[in-house]
Amino acid sequence: MAYDYTPFPYVSPPGLTAPEARHRVVIVGAGPIGLAMAIDLAQRGVASVVLDDNNVVSVGSRAICWAKRTLEIFDRLGVGERMLAKGVTWKIGRQFHGAEEVYSFDLLPEEGHKYPAFINLQQYYAEEYLVDRARDFPELIDLRFKNKVVAHEDRGNHVALTVETPEGTYSLQTEYLLACDGAGSATRERMGLDFTGQTFQEQFLIADIEMDESPFGPDPVPERWFWFDPPFHAGKSALLHAQPDNIYRIDLQLDVDADGKAEAAPEKVIPRIKAIVGDKPFRLDWVSVYKFRCIKLDRFVHNRVIFVGDSAHVVSPFGARGGNGGIQDIDNLGWKLVAVLAGEADERLIETYHDERSHGSAENILNSSRATNFMTPKTPIEALFRAEVLRLAHDQPFARKLLNSGRLSVPCSLEGFPLQTPGTGAVPSGRAVVDAPINGPEGDGWLLEQVQTGGFTLVGFGDVQLPEVDGIARVGINQRSADYPCFTALKGLAIRRYGEGRAYLFRPDGHVCASFTAPEADAILAARARAMGAELEPSR
């Protein structure tokens, strides 16, 4: 059944009749990133106004692959379990050359994690669930559909906005403007910021089809199937994914000089799909032709205007690093912005959002562009190497590893960045929480849920005493008789993953910022102060 795009109601904004008081945060764009951003801030008690020029969720499924780390962040935001329940869970990717499978990879070979390597869920569902969740905060999230930002001006300590609605134009002021207005960001364009990078000439046909019988065959296990030079689409590449509601995603590489419009017409698309699925009946749900780009902004933070998600960086989708990268952005920015707004940290903490996430986005671009380059050889010599890699991949292990149909999104490590105190634990400082099953007073649960409760958390694994430190939550794993909540490591996995007799300090975004064998209050306070930016160079 096709998704029902129920429009969100337009409500007259107060600013149309009388000037509004200056807001602390205005978010432009109610895509997955803007919505997640607003929820993160609301959970930390900070109000925001979210402006979107449209009034429906994403048209077409667009992003479908949501990575484990994203789901863990969504868990903290209160939507992870709903997405997991609806989504199609998968972890195996298979790569074919012609009709023969040459290499498969398992993205999460170990058990003991709340969330799987990936789920597939249409972007419209992800956005719908985020909007529903945002509605849980009527006092803190002011969602305004059909409100288009047409101008903005940074006035040093605030930003002034002009907003267009069906009833006319009004103005707003905000201490911080978060530009979550997507790849075509008008905020970015108004500021004249350079946004150039590699554009791939190849075009890709992206089609979602609904069919009762699975194109993966009878008794299918949902997987990611990728073909180089498949029998049904000679000389090009193809990708197949399963989504909820019997919808399947098919990506087909087209000729460089293909006519995009003509290629998206049903009379062109249907025969291409039939070549893959045979005579099984199907319905075309959504078709689009894309050219992909890999680009990022030089700086994500421009005084009071902060770029988050696709407005700051765009990647080709092979590797599912676009939306997943953006969700890691909001995870990184939320607690920092709140600390600065509360006067608990200096503004330079916000600059570290740029440092850490620009690094993450560079990593995403590197991986996505390498994959796209491998898929689309640009010269005869590149094509020759590619052909020989494919040939060798049938039996040479090294060549299988060279096949690159996308290196899928993994959590970005912030190792080596100045907010982290270097540590020698099994999980290095900078890494995102590694989940593990635990049992406590309320039954079985996950380490993730104890670490991501909003603030800094100190977790002791095994024989290690955790001192009381003001404002830092404490959690014990395999500890007895402590004056803080304690849990048992199920199957010993938490201890195996973190090491026995060690304490870890987690930032509010669940990244490790320090670890200790004999944690003392002073050292913990120093590590927290460092994570809050106390040791950064003073801001200009």
Place this chain on the structure above:
Amino acid sequence: MTIAPDRLSPFQDEFYSALMQAHEGLTEAQSHALNARLVLMMANRIGDLDSLVDILKTARSYEHG
């Protein structure tokens, strides 16, 4: 044919893109020559006749007929 263990990962993508970059902007003839130089220099690095002969045979064995 010898099935050799993989020694390129985890830097296989970095290597592959460096290899493609080495060819960037060359004509096909120049690329061909570059490849020949690469083979010779890599052979010198390997520096072991048995290994080299084995690699030559294995690579050739993919040429059916």
